[in-house]
Amino acid sequence: MESKFFHHALKILRDVCIGCSHCMRVCPTEALRVRNGKAELYDNRCIDCGECFKVCPVNAIIIEQDDFSKIFGYKRRVALVPAVLLGQFPDEVSPNDVYNTLLELGFTDVFEVENSVDILKESINEYVQNKEIPKPVISSFCPAVVRLIQVKFPALVDNIMLLKPPLDLSAIFYKLLLIDQGVAERDIGIFYITPCAAKIAAVKSPVGEEYSEVDGVINMDVIYNKVLRTIKQKNSDDPKPTNTSTINPKNILWSLTNGEANEVNGRCLAIDSLHNVIDFLEKLENEEITDVDFLEIRACDEGCAGGVLNSGNRFLTVERLKNRSESLSVDRMDMPTSYEHSIEKYKPQLDERKAANPVKPRSMMKLDEDMGRAMKKMERVQRIMCFLPDIDCGSCGAPSCQALAEDIVKGKAAISHCIFLQKMMEQTRKLHPDHSFRIMESIWGKDRFKKDCSKGFGRKKDL
Amino acid sequence: MQFEYSVEGGDFTHAGYASSQVKKVLKQLNVDPKLIKRVVVCLYEAEVNVVAHAYSGKIFTDISTDRIYMKLEDKGPGIPDIQQAMQMGYSTASPEVREMGFGAGMGLPNIQNNADEFNISSVVNEGTVVEIVVYLNQLKN
Numbered sequence: 045m046e047s048k049f050f051h052h053a054l055k056i057l058r059d060v061c062i063g064c065s066h067c068m069r070v071c072p073t074e075a076l077r078v079r080n081g082k083a084e085l086y087d088n089r090c091i092d093c094g095e096c097f098k099v100c101p102v103n104a105i106i107i108e109q110d111d112f113s114k115i116f117g118y119k120r121r122v123a124l125v126p127a128v129l130l131g132q133f134p135d136e137v138s139p140n141d142v143y144n145t146l147l148e149l150g151f152t153d154v155f156e157v158e159n160s161v162d163i164l165k166e167s168i169n170e171y172v173q174n175k176e177i178p179k180p181v182i183s184s185f186c187p188a189v190v191r192l193i194q195v196k197f198p199a200l201v202d203n204i205m206l207l208k209p210p211l212d213l214s215a216i217f218y219k220l221l222l223i224d225q226g227v228a229e230r231d232i233g234i235f236y237i238t239p240c241a242a243k244i245a246a247v248k249s250p251v252g253e254e255y256s257e258v259d260g261v262i263n264m265d266v267i268y269n270k271v272l273r274t275i276k277q278k279n280s281d282d283p284k285p286t287n288t289s290t291i292n293p294k295n296i297l298w299s300l301t302n303g304e305a306n307e308v309n310g311r312c313l314a315i316d317s318l319h320n321v322i323d324f325l326e327k328l329e330n331e332e333i334t335d336v337d338f339l340e341i342r343a344c345d346e347g348c349a350g351g352v353l354n355s356g357n358r359f360l361t362v363e364r365l366k367n368r369s370e371s372l373s374v375d376r377m378d379m380p381t382s383y384e385h386s387i388e389k390y391k392p393q394l395d396e397r398k399a400a401n402p403v404k405p406r407s408m409m410k411l412d413e414d415m416g417r418a419m420k421k422m423e424r425v426q427r428i429m430c431f432l433p434d435i436d437c438g439s440c441g442a443p444s445c446q447a448l449a450e451d452i453v454k455g456k457a458a459i460s461h462c463i464f465l466q467k468m469m470e471q472t473r474k475l476h477p478d479h480s481f482r483i484m485e486s487i488w489g490k491d492r493f494k495k496d497c498s499k500g501f502g503r504k505k506d507l
Numbered sequence: 508m509q510f511e512y513s514v515e516g517g518d519f520t521h522a523g524y525a526s527s528q529v530k531k532v533l534k535q536l537n538v539d540p541k542l543i544k545r546v547v548v549c550l551y552e553a554e555v556n557v558v559a560h561a562y563s564g565k566i567f568t569d570i571s572t573d574r575i576y577m578k579l580e581d582k583g584p585g586i587p588d589i590q591q592a593m594q595m596g597y598s599t600a601s602p603e604v605r606e607m608g609f610g611a612g613m614g615l616p617n618i619q620n621n622a623d624e625f626n627i628s629s630v631v632n633e634g635t636v637v638e639i640v641v642y643l644n645q646l647k648n
Contacts, residue, residue: 199540329544330526330551410537415643416572418536423508 052092053108053244056083060104063489067096067105068443072318073195073408077451078441081489089408091191092245093318093343094352101503107241107353110260112270115150118233122218123151124211124258125237127158127296128348130368131361132268137275139368145271151235153218159387160213161295163394165307167207172310172338180313180328180336181205183304184400187246188343189321197325198405203339206400210298211236211243215257216397217387235260237267239351242343264353290386293372296365299348302340310337317345411453421453428452432462439463441487461487508532508571514557514564516583522558525566526551529577532570538643545621546575546641552614553637557581559604561634570643574623577639585631593619593627 063081075089076096083096083104097105115121123146130139143154172181182203184190193200208216215234222232236258238244247258297303305314313336315324321341327333344350349361356364387394411425412418425446432445440461442448451457459465460475460483469475485492510532512525526547533543550566557564561583569576586592593615598605619625624640 198534199544201540326527327523329530329547330523331544331548332523332551405540407534407537407540409531409534411535413537415536415538419508419570419572422532422535426508 052087052090053241053248054085054090054092054094054097055106055108056085057104057106058082060102062102062104063492064101065438065441066099066101068441069438070095070099071443072322073192074443074447076443077456078438078487080486081492086408088406089195091188091195091343092240092242093188093192094241095318097241097352107244107263109238109244109263109266110235112262112266114260115233115235115262118259119231120153120222120227120233121151122153122155122222122232122234123237124214124218124234125154125156126211126239126264126299126348127156127291127365128239128299128351128354128361129237129264129267131349131364132264132354132356133272135364137272141275142271145274146267148274149270153222155214155218156291156295157210157214157236158295158298159291160210160217160394161298161307162292163387163391164207164210164213164398167395167398168205168304168307168338169309171205171207172308178202180339182339182341185209185299185304185340186242186342186344188240188242188318189341190403191242191245192318192321192343193325194403194406195408196322197329198407199329200325201403201405204403206402207398208400209246211246212257213394213398217390217394219257220390220393233259235262237262237264239264239348239353240344241352264351265355268355291372293369296369296372300362300365301342301347303347304340305338308338308340311335312338312340314340314342316342316347316350318343411450424453425449428459431459431465433464435464437463439484439487458483508569510568510570512566512568514554514561514566514579514581516558516560516562516564516581519555519558522555523551525554525568529568529575533575533643536570542641542643546577549618549621549639549641550577552618553577553579553639556614556635556637557583559600560584564634573644574640574642577641579637579639580634581636582634585633585635586627586629587631589627589629 061082063078063083065078067083068076068078072093072095073089073091075086077084094107097107125146130142133142146154171177180203182193182200182205184205184207190204193204218234219229219232223229234257236243236247238261244261247256247261250256301316302314305312315321321343342348346358346362349365350358354361410418411421428449429445432449434445436444440448440457440463442451442457448457448461452459460469460480463484466475466480466483470477470480510528512528514525515521529550530543530547533546554566557579561581564579564581567578567580591597615627618639622639623642626638627635629635
């Protein structure tokens with residue numbers, strides 16, 4: 045049974061969850077709690093970064109995707125592939141092997157997302173040069189960062205660049221291209237192969253837009269497994285496919301750290317990895333950092349090469365993408381490029397649709413809508429903090445003492461959930477040991493403290 | 508609601524602590540992000556002034572539903588000519604301080620621009636007191 049705790053791409057499988065609290069400890073927005081022995085999510089706080097997914101020891105957190113068979117509901121089945129997919133595979137598997145295998149698996153078209161970067165790059169530079177736009181401009185590329193700003197740094201929402209990311213532009217372009225070739229719009233299915241949960245959330249519930257041009261999303265690990273298996277089972281004597289990619293070699297690096305920042309004029313910085321991002325945005329919000337024109341900000345270490353659904357090592361992925369970019373730069377000289385099918389031809393139409401709608405803050409920090417009531421609650425939080433140990437042990441099912449105190453004033457927890465206060469109350473005979481035991485069971489699950497040898501190396505991993 | 512912070516002269520590494528804390532509080536109180544920004548800019552500039560010029564200082568904040576009051580009291584050389592110090596671009600900061608990106612002479616004018624009420628008094632060789640008020644229930648401009 046699956047329980048929809050997550051309104052997001054991330055979902056907790058309640059039956060698989062062992063309530064170990066690993067996810068709760070790494071969540072950058074303190075969105076997770078443990079109750080009744082299971083992880084629970086405050087979904088207005090979740091930014092779909094996938095940190096929880098990475099640390100779950102039993103794979104109880106999954107990233108909801110579309111079923112692969114959904115592609116067969118369309119006559120033209122387009123795989124929108126991010127460049128990082130091609131960097132997942134061992135060196136002997138060439139990008140063209142991957143392309144062709146995707147076609148064998150059932151796609152009719154394969155298109156690299158970064159193809160639209162040529163057009164986007166110009167637009168970004170125009171945008172950043174516009175003096176009326178607040179600086180620094182923060183790239184709209186990483187959906188987890190856009191969501192982080194909405195919930196945690198609402199004062200910075202106006203800095204988010206109002207241009208669609210390459211994924212949306214490529215989807216729009218490819219649809220236009222096929223329609224011009226006489227394909228009916230309803231027959232076109234655009235499927236994005238995603239390296240992370242945030243991109244799925246961006247497709248399924250776009251922040252500013254009413255709908256997405258992308259019809260479905262398939263997780264990269266699924267495609268990786270399918271492609272690699274098909275290639276391994278193939279006869280190595282089969283003729284090698286020829287190079288068919290016409291992508292601008294520079295664009296291949298777009299999703300990596302500095303991929304964007306290097307292409308934008310002015311003073312640009314690239315920040316990656318969530319804790320760095322939070323540190324930086326904190327300083328930016330205080331106006332400690334000024335005179336920057338453009339910020340490329342990515343939730344994952346090494347940009348999309350560090351996406352949570354990637355199977356390959358991020359550093360090897362970066363190396364492979366760089367090598368591919370270099371080798372294409374050499375090959376490209378004699379590649380025939382047809383303007384008919386080029387994205388350049390569609391520039392006017394894309395320019396018309398490149399603007400993204402403004403991003404609205406949805407602050408999760410507030411204790412109450414009403415400031416007077418919020419202030420009363422904060423005073424209560426402060427008083428509760430006088431009693432809590434400030435150890436952040438997590439035994440209460442909340443990630444920190446402060447988080448427990450806030451949960452208490454919101455009516456979502458009780459002060460007796462604190463294991464240290466339980467000890468104190470037992471000592472002064474205000475709490476019976478049986479009662480405090482029941483409290484701990486209500487947090488961590490019934491019979492949770494009985495002997496159980498399926499931990500440590502004894503743990504069975506449910507795949 | 509009242510909070511107090513102390514500031515160490517010369518400790519640029521930790522400058523900005525008080526403004527970060529105040530910012531967290533205001534976010535939890537559901538104060539408009541634009542107002543938070545003004546408060547934080549005022550407090551940060553004032554905090555950096557203490558770090559850059561004084562030996563030590565205390566920051567006192569009092570938040571109520573209609574306004575935030577901030578008082579920064581420092582022990583330090585004081586300001587001989589406040590009118591001059593309030594001029595855009597005027598600074599007595601040492602080259603070392605400027606090298607760290609501070610001391611452009613924008614601090615005090617910037618505070619005045621962002622504050623609804625601003626008050627500064629100083630005694631040479633004793634210290635400076637800066638008082639800032641930002642109203643929380645109305646949007647400036």
